[in-house]
Amino acid sequence: MANPExxxxxxVMVCLATVTPPQLVSVQVSAQATVADAVRASGVLDGADLTVDNCRLGVYGKRKTPDAPLHARDRVEILGPLIADPKTARRRRVQKVRATGTREGLKWLRNGAPPEAPPADDVLE
Known part of the structure; x- marks a missing residue:
C-alpha cells in the first residue's frame, strides 16, 4: 500500500463568489481530498464571516456537499447564504408588474382573482 504522505x-481552483469582488485561488491538495479540504487549504474564508458549514459549496456550478471528492483541475465555488427566498422574490416582482396597470401586468389578472399580499417574512435568517 502507498504511503498517504x-x-x-x-x-484545484477555489473561488469565493460573494457580493464583493470574487477571489480565485489555486491550491494543491492530495488526490483523496474533499471539497471542504480544498476550501480550508485555500484560506479564502479566513477573512470572511463564512465557514464551510454555513455556506453553499459547488464544483463548476453543481451543488456539492463538503465531503464530496475532488478531481484534478476542478473549480470549487463558495457561495454565501441566500438573502431572500427566491419564491417570495418572484411573487413580489409579479405583484409589482400587476400594480402598474400595464398590459403585461393585466395578463396576470385574467383569472379575475385578486392579487395576493406578499408575505412579510421573505428574508431568510
Missing part, C-alpha cells in the same frame, strides 16, 4: 497532488 506520498500520495499525488492535484491542482
Amino acid at each position: 506520498s500520495s499525488p497532488l492535484i491542482d
